[in-house]
Amino acid sequence: MAAVDRPVTGRRSRLTARLRRGTLRGALAALTALVLTVPFVVAWRVYVDQRNVTRQVSVPAAHVDAATAARWKAVGAGLPERAAPVILTYHDLKPHSGSRYIVDPAVFERQLSALRAAGYRTLTTDEFVAYLLGGPVPPRSVMLTFDDGTHGLWTYGDRILARHRMNAVSFLITGRVGRHRPYYLSWQEIARMARSGRWDFEDHTHDLHSRTRIGPHGELGSLLAHRRYLASTGRLESTDHYQRRVRADFTSSLADFERHGLPRPSLFAYPFSESADPQQTSYVRDLIERTFAAALTDKTFAPEPAARRSAVHQEYQRLEVFADTTPDALLAQVAARTPVPPTGDPLRFPERWTGISWKPLGSTDVLTGKGSVSDHYVYGAYAPYGAADWDHYSVTAGLTALPARGGSATVFARVGGDATVGVRVSHGTAQVVGGRTRNRVLAEHALTPGPSHEVRLTVDGARTEAVVDGRHRFTVPNSSGVRGTGGIALALSQGETGPSWPAFSHVETAPLPGSPAVAGPFDGPAGWTDGDGRRARA
Structure with missing residues (x-):
């Protein structure tokens, strides 16, 4: 019996040896492929990053003489140390653009210098939302917001913010990120900006930042705020179709934030600051209230600052900054919107x-x-x-x-x-x-x-x-x-x-006796109702 077992054992040993040699050769081949592939992959990633992450430009620090600094400081001297924030709207930064919506980076640099001299700091999204939901009134502040997610924020704005140790918020049209380069930011640039801690990213729709025909005579309106006029039928799109279109856009936008590792947005900015067609107001506003902590707009029928009066509808008004807004003019407008107590003459x-x-x-x-x-x-x-x-x-x-x-x-x-x-x-x-x-x-x-x-x-x-x-x-x-x-x-x-x-x-x-003469803690929107008993959502 032992004589019969010896040949079988030998054959098994030879098979095992061949398998080991094959495994070793496979491992060596895989290692060789890895060694050859890694540099290619790294080079490709570098190429993609270089293509999608453009070079930043350093803007010289503003030269501010003593008289100008004293003038700016004097603006803040009579204002409360703690006050509800003033929200500013920018669109893009670029030298000599010729557009009234694009601010020269050198002017932006001086504007931030003026705000700092007057005692203003900047708020992050988390700080702003915490205030809206019942946190204490912050130190005298502005919130810098930029609509559309344009490229100048990375190219010029980021280093200016870093110099002043300030923060800003960019409202992204997520469906246009990386498209029409270099007008819009890329996701790679956004990732770097987010990692810096200087930037927060919030929602400006997925792709509803366009005007569409809303009537038979060529009237135009925001795709978010209005139902589209269908020339083929001579009618507006149905309310059901309009609502499904808006819901689908919001779903896509939120998915874009998640897909690219960004925090879920807390704030929403209306495209073109058109809040809604009166016939659609209830639906759009309810959808936004359910999805976000607050909505921002530049256009309102009456002053709607970041204050209790605006909390019921959770819509807050911003101050729009244009190319011809000088640092002195901006500071005067911000000071005029800073809460003041009812005291004196x-x-x-x-x-x-x-x-x-x-x-x-x-x-x-x-x-x-x-x-x-x-x-x-x-x-x-x-x-x-x-x-x-x-x-x-x-x-x-x-x-x-x-x-x-x-x-x-x-x-x-x-x-x-x-x-x-x-x-x-x-x-x-x-x-x-x-x-x-x-x-x-x-x-x-x-x-x-x-x-x-x-x-x-x-x-x-x-x-x-x-x-x-x-x-x-x-x-x-x-x-x-x-x-x-x-x-x-x-x-x-x-x-x-x-x-x-x-x-x-x-x-x-x-x-009145017993009333505070200066700003106290903000009770938050949950504690406030309008005359119809409508309660703001916390």
């Missing part, structure tokens, strides 16, 4: 007053009888952005030079919100006015005729109380909830008896 700050259409008034002399007037009506609102959250305060105004016939002076409170109330006083009559046009007479009372009267308005949560000459009292309820907050405005109209104008002799604002 607002006429001492002419730079905070705006006229009709929220444009700077320039001077308060037209309100105090010291300036010339070219129209029959003068209107000035005090810090309409900075006073957006004013509540629990009083304003007292002295009215003088009221003509015997025709002319009047009006003091408004809760300006910019949904519950504006005014007291319009003439030579012998006081009227409480309100409504959407601020001109509907709610109450009226005869006064002792005379050229001078005094008005006091007290804003206290659910009511506004007006007192004229210390004895004529009116009370107006506020049914708008947090949407009824806001600051003050003054208006004058000319009389019929000649060129004389009424004027305001003095104006004084003050917080």
